[in-house]
Amino acid sequence: MQRNQVTLANSNLATLQNQFAPSNAPNYEEAERLFVTLLHTDNLDKNLARLARTRKAFEKTVAAALMAAYNDAYNSSAAHRFLQRVLYRINRLKFFWYDELSNYTNERSLYLQNIRNRIETVWQDWELAQLDVASLQKLDVVEALLDRAAADLDPELSATGRYFRDEMTVAGYREMLAIASLDGLVEASQLSRTLGGVANEIHSVMTRLLVEEYGAGKLARKHSTYFATMLSELGMNTQPEAYLDAVPWEVLGTINHSFLLSERKRDYLRYAGGLLYTEISVPAAFDPYHAAAERLGLSSDAMSYWTLHIKVDKLHGRWMLDEVALPLVERYPNEAWELVLGYDQQRLMGDRAGEAVARAAQLADVGK
Numbered sequence: 001m002q003r004n005q006v007t008l009a010n011s012n013l014a015t016l017q018n019q020f021a022p023s024n025a026p027n028y029e030e031a032e033r034l035f036v037t038l039l040h041t042d043n044l045d046k047n048l049a050r051l052a053r054t055r056k057a058f059e060k061t062v063a064a065a066l067m068a069a070y071n072d073a074y075n076s077s078a079a080h081r082f083l084q085r086v087l088y089r090i091n092r093l094k095f096f097w098y099d100e101l102s103n104y105t106n107e108r109s110l111y112l113q114n115i116r117n118r119i120e121t122v123w124q125d126w127e128l129a130q131l132d133v134a135s136l137q138k139l140d141v142v143e144a145l146l147d148r149a150a151a152d153l154d155p156e157l158s159a160t161g162r163y164f165r166d167e168m169t170v171a172g173y174r175e176m177l178a179i180a181s182l183d184g185l186v187e188a189s190q191l192s193r194t195l196g197g198v199a200n201e202i203h204s205v206m207t208r209l210l211v212e213e214y215g216a217g218k219l220a221r222k223h224s225t226y227f228a229t230m231l232s233e234l235g236m237n238t239q240p241e242a243y244l245d246a247v248p249w250e251v252l253g254t255i256n257h258s259f260l261l262s263e264r265k266r267d268y269l270r271y272a273g274g275l276l277y278t279e280i281s282v283p284a285a286f287d288p289y290h291a292a293a294e295r296l297g298l299s300s301d302a303m304s305y306w307t308l309h310i311k312v313d314k315l316h317g318r319w320m321l322d323e324v325a326l327p328l329v330e331r332y333p334n335e336a337w338e339l340v341l342g343y344d345q346q347r348l349m350g351d352r353a354g355e356a357v358a359r360a361a362q363l364a365d366v367g368k
Contacts, residue, residue, distance in 0.1 A: 045111050091255075145325055191262070205319055230305050232301075254346075276339070287310060
């Protein structure tokens, strides 16, 4: 794949490369425990001095992980996982789950923002380098979006999709649900953070989409309730984050990417492009899961979330294309290519996540 000319000057990778070698990897689990200590410290920013040893040990591991994850010579999965888990824990503070109020003490911590920005800067440079951004800037955006939407609405089934449809066991299905629950139980929450501001036709469509995802205010109809029902049918834990430790870094990356784009209004077009891909591709992506559940003889409730989305997201994809993406091209002709960038990034990251889920499910299939 071609690489764009995105500079990594601000990431200090060259400096990090001189400091850390690929061998003797840091203890990422211990570093995450140190981070959780910081995260739960009352008034963290005012207590950094007394936490100097904890903070410095954690920050040293972050620096090492950035080198190990995003340098082409290393690309350590353990480092990726550590960094994405740190980002997720920070981003998670943006959602209120009716848990202990003390969990949100450091929601606006400047220290946490600094850590998040430090990781995101290097990570996002690395993600952009996976695509030929210069070529995307030269596309006929309308044609590119129409072509992509048509292709992803009914794509050829991938090897990953065939595994889910034809080979996955009940153990693998449970593992897949466990991983997907991290996002499925709070579905569409990032979308809610894009809806503040001036009302217009595009905004109204996005609001309509959120209202449908949230069951028009009725808990029984909220899409995440269908996911919880699937978990219940298989005797699994329905609490959010119950299976956080099972989630591969590739899946965490897609969640953190959505947090990032939905929080930065300058990246609204990229977010809309990514959401377009998600809504367009979901019916085809969920078909193998639904087929697997049928093949395994599971109840209709144990596949209800897939059934619902296969039906409604065909309509949602049409809304996103005709009433959001194409009007945005007209409104922002000079920046409209960012819609395609967001679309292609979401597809790339989604494929990467799907392969990681398949690997985890295959391990569950054989009892490992």
